[in-house]
Amino acid sequence: MSKRRLLALSLLGAAAALLPGHSPYRQWYVYRATHLVVVTDEARPGALAIASAVASAIAARWPQTKAVPAAARSPVEVVKLLSTGQLQVGLLPAAEALEALEGRGRFAEEDKVPLRALAVLGGDLLVVLEGCARQRAYDIAQALVESREKGPLAKKRSLQGPAPIPFHPGALDYFEGRTAAKEG
Amino acid sequence: MKSLLITAAALLAAAGPSFAKQVRIPITYANDVPVPCADDRLRTCHNRWHPDIPAAAEVNSGDTVIFETRDAFDNPFNRRSTPATVAAANLNLIHPLTGPLYVRGAKRGDVLAVTMIDVGPGPDHFGYTVAVPGFGFLRDVFTDPAIVHWELGPLESDGKTRFATSRDLPGVRLPLHGFAGTIGVELGGPEIETAFTREEELRAKQGFVLPPEPRDAVPSNLCGPHGSAKDRCLRTIPPRENGGNTDVKQMVKGTTLLFPCFIEEGCGLSIGDVHWAQGDGEVSGTAIEMNAIVTVKVEVRKGQAAALNNWPRFESNRAGVLRELAPDNFVATMGIPVKPAGVVMAPEHWIDVNSAFLLLPPLRNESEDVTLAARDALLKMIALLTGPTSPAPSPLTAEQAYLLCSVACDLHISNLVDVPNYVVSNFLQLDVFRGPGE
Numbered sequence: 001m002s003k004r005r006l007l008a009l010s011l012l013g014a015a016a017a018l019l020p021g022h023s024p025y026r027q028w029y030v031y032r033a034t035h036l037v038v039v040t041d042e043a044r045p046g047a048l049a050i051a052s053a054v055a056s057a058i059a060a061r062w063p064q065t066k067a068v069p070a071a072a073r074s075p076v077e078v079v080k081l082l083s084t085g086q087l088q089v090g091l092l093p094a095a096e097a098l099e100a101l102e103g104r105g106r107f108a109e110e111d112k113v114p115l116r117a118l119a120v121l122g123g124d125l126l127v128v129l130e131g132c133a134r135q136r137a138y139d140i141a142q143a144l145v146e147s148r149e150k151g152p153l154a155k156k157r158s159l160q161g162p163a164p165i166p167f168h169p170g171a172l173d174y175f176e177g178r179t180a181a182k183e184g
Numbered sequence: 185m186k187s188l189l190i191t192a193a194a195l196l197a198a199a200g201p202s203f204a205k206q207v208r209i210p211i212t213y214a215n216d217v218p219v220p221c222a223d224d225r226l227r228t229c230h231n232r233w234h235p236d237i238p239a240a241a242e243v244n245s246g247d248t249v250i251f252e253t254r255d256a257f258d259n260p261f262n263r264r265s266t267p268a269t270v271a272a273a274n275l276n277l278i279h280p281l282t283g284p285l286y287v288r289g290a291k292r293g294d295v296l297a298v299t300m301i302d303v304g305p306g307p308d309h310f311g312y313t314v315a316v317p318g319f320g321f322l323r324d325v326f327t328d329p330a331i332v333h334w335e336l337g338p339l340e341s342d343g344k345t346r347f348a349t350s351r352d353l354p355g356v357r358l359p360l361h362g363f364a365g366t367i368g369v370e371l372g373g374p375e376i377e378t379a380f381t382r383e384e385e386l387r388a389k390q391g392f393v394l395p396p397e398p399r400d401a402v403p404s405n406l407c408g409p410h411g412s413a414k415d416r417c418l419r420t421i422p423p424r425e426n427g428g429n430t431d432v433k434q435m436v437k438g439t440t441l442l443f444p445c446f447i448e449e450g451c452g453l454s455i456g457d458v459h460w461a462q463g464d465g466e467v468s469g470t471a472i473e474m475n476a477i478v479t480v481k482v483e484v485r486k487g488q489a490a491a492l493n494n495w496p497r498f499e500s501n502r503a504g505v506l507r508e509l510a511p512d513n514f515v516a517t518m519g520i521p522v523k524p525a526g527v528v529m530a531p532e533h534w535i536d537v538n539s540a541f542l543l544l545p546p547l548r549n550e551s552e553d554v555t556l557a558a559r560d561a562l563l564k565m566i567a568l569l570t571g572p573t574s575p576a577p578s579p580l581t582a583e584q585a586y587l588l589c590s591v592a593c594d595l596h597i598s599n600l601v602d603v604p605n606y607v608v609s610n611f612l613q614l615d616v617f618r619g620p621g622e
Contacts, residue, residue: 031317031327039272048268070272073260081274084399111409 032087035066038126040091041078042071050121050151051091057147058140076106082129083113089140090115090127097125098164116168119144119159128168137170145174204246204481209282211252216307217262218254218475221280222402229254230454231280232396232407232417233426235370235447239286242450245484248301249453254280255473256365256457261312263333270314270329276400279366279420279429283454287482290451295488296369298441299481303362303458305336306475311348311460313470313587320469322562322586324529332587334472336360336460348460348472349619353584355577357619358461358591361509363435364478365459365471366420368427368496369443370452376416379424394419420457427496431471433462434498438505441498444489453482461591467562468590511594511613515575517568518598519561520605521553529559551604558595561610565593575614592616 036058040051051069058067070087072078075096081087092100092115099105103112114130118140126144128137147153160175161167173179209228212219221229228240243249255261258277261269290296305311311334315326332352339346346360371379380396387393398414401407407417423430427443435441445451455478462471500506523529525548550556569576569585580588589612598607 035271037271042264042269052268068271069268071266071268072272072274077260077272077274080276080400081272084274084276086274086276087272 035068036062036089037068037070037087038089038091039070039072039078039081039087040124041073041075043074044093047071047091047124050124053147053149053151053153054089054091054121054126054144057149057153058143060148061143061146062139079107079110079113079115082115082127083110085129088128088132088136089118091121091124092127094120094123094125094164097127101165115165116171117161117163117165118168118171120161120163121153121159125163125165127165130168132168132170134168134170134173137168138174139170141171141174204244204248206248206250207241207243208250209241209252209285211254211282213307217259218252218306221254221258221277222400222404227403228252228282229280229402230283230407231258231277231400231402231420233368233371233376233420233424233428234406234413234417235372235376235452236406236413237284237370237403237452239450239452240283242286242288243482244288245290245482248479248481249285251282251285251455251478251480252306253282253364253456253458253476253478255312255475256280256470257473259475261314261331263310265312265331265333267329267331270316270331273314273316274400276397279457280402281366281420281454281456284370284450284452285454285482286450286452287484288450290445290449290484292372292445292448293487293489294445294451295485295492296443296445296451296453297483297485298367298443298453299483300363300435300437300439300441300478301481302437302477302479303364304360304477305362305460306477308475309336310334311336311472311474313468313472313591315468315583315587316470320590321465321467321559323469325563326468326583326586330583330587332584334358334460334474336472336474347619353580353588353619355619356588356592356616358472358616359508361433361436361461362476362478363433363459363462364455364476365431365457365462366429367435367441367453367455368423368430369445369454370447371418371424371426372446372448375425375446376418379418380416383422394421425495429457430496431459431462431466432498433459433464433471434506434509436505436509438502439498439500441496442485442488442492443496444492444494445484446494451484453480455480463590463592464594464596465558465562466590467593467595468587470590472591511611513614514611515568515614516609516611517561517564519557519559519564519608519610521550521556522548522560522605523550523556524548529556549604552600552606554597554600554606554608557606557608558610561595561608562589562593565589565610565612569612575612576617588616 040047055067315330334348347357398409458476459471566585594611
């Protein structure tokens with residue numbers, strides 16, 4: 001099975017999995033499952049530009065993801081959107097990603113959120129939930145490294161860290177030269 | 185002495201209205217924008233329905249109450265927002281409501297009469313209309329997020345008119361016809377169970393139903409992930425026996441809304457999701473959404489819920505109360521249940537998966553289908569607004585036309601008898617094209 005086919009199937013699988021259950025607007029979930037939404041917060045100057053570059057890089061490498069950027073009100077909202085399964089990929093300041101992982105600071109009132117890093121982008125981390133499919137994490141890491149976008153994405157070596165939270169195994173597979181796992 | 189006290193009490197009761205007072209239910213602002221519902225230490229906000237939500241204020245029958253309210257999405261959007269902001273909307277926050285209001289003397293079986301006295305914008309004077317992907321009547325046609333920003337203007341020189349204008353819709357202006365998109369009372373325990381059960385049955389059949397969602401629910405100690413009633417705090421999206429998210433644009437000032445009381449005491453009135461203006465249909469899923477100040481008068485009508493069959497109504501005997509809503513300089517399109525072969529409307533997906541007619545042939549004409557007729561009328565209006573004979577100062581994009589229709593076009597059922605082609609008409613008041621240009 002081709003990698004593109006596999007990615008398309010994983011997207012469809014994610015959409016199907018999101019249809020039942022806790023689904024505030026199932027149709028919205030179809031949109032959010034058929035578009036890879038890279039969400040950051042609008043409070044920090046420049047954050048949306050980085051998220052846009054990330055989305056462009058992913059869409060260039062994997063057009064079927066229809067990757068788009070999105071801007072939430074604050075890092076807390078970004079974490080909420082990820083932890084509630086409304087969106088899958090977030091861009092957060094590294095320190096806030098760690099606080100969300102450990103359930104402290106601005107995130108003390110929430111449960112700990114099992115965030116995993118896909119890449120380091122300057123002072124930010126591109127993150128997903130621990131349960132993100134390994135193949136998807138691999139593909140996103142690959143898209144960033146192979147991207148011709150400028151800015152933080154141009155610093156290829158720094159994408160691999162170090163990061164204050166664990167990397168997702170799929171991203172590590174790519175960075176460490178292993179073949180992508182076939183399952184999440 | 186005792187008889188004197190009783191007489192005095194009776195006189196006070198008889199003179200009730202003259203002792204009526206005005207009560208304000210405040211919310212907290214930061215730079216004229218309400219803080220998020222969950223963060224408001226005044227605890228006057230909630231975003232789920234449940235009878236155990238603590239009262240935000242107490243009043244007597246006959247009192248006037250001023251509700252300060254948040255917009256439908258809990259203020260994720262502002263004048264700088266883009267479609268990217270819409271894509272990140274947290275849908276678990278819908279709808280933040282101010283209340284519930286405890287009305288002394290109101291008991292289960294009574295009716296709470298709520299007379300709309302005034303509806304105006306909040307201190308930020310900002311509104312928005314969005315197309316939320318996957319939501320809205322034409323969600324299969326308009327699949328990407330979009331936003332129109334509105335400036336909510338001051339009183340005109342006539343002392344009574346106000347207009348909303350938008351940089352995103354040059355040449356358009358919409359007068360203030362404010363109403364509460366969501367206004368209702370708390371459901372009682374039995375009604376919660378009835379609604380929950382029937383909605384679960386529908387959800388099991390793949391209906392477009394939103395189950396209880398503890399995440400981001402307010403109050404969190406009752407409705408949140410660790411709340412004692414997390415599985416029975418109902419979402420506010422569907423209107424129910426308690427009113428709620430009815431989005432009836434005719435509920436303007438001068439009308440009286442009648443709600444059956446379902447909880448043992450207080451009735452529990454809440455208001456939010458206020459609209460500056462809306463078309464009948466609210467087709468994109470949103471009107472001109474705004475933070476607002478809503479003034480109402482509440483009166484208890486004892487024992488009258490049964491006379492309403494325990495369902496809300498609204499009424500008015502004030503001459504001309506809806507006159508300003510009636511189009512008098514308009515263009516209207518007419519729709520019938522026709523479509524291109526093979527097109528399946530978004531609402532039909534549910535019918536398809538639950539119907540013996542799953543494999544309907546690709547008909548171009550359906551029978552007695554009001555929904556399809558409404559869609560046809562709406563698509564025809566969008567075609568008009570985007571075409572060479574558009575009444576707009578310049579032809580609109582399809583997206584602009586869709587969002588304009590959501591706030592300014594009125595879909596009316598014209599006939600339900602002329603089989604198979606029922607007719608729905610779509611009215612657009614042409615005076616909306618008197619706004620400032622680019």
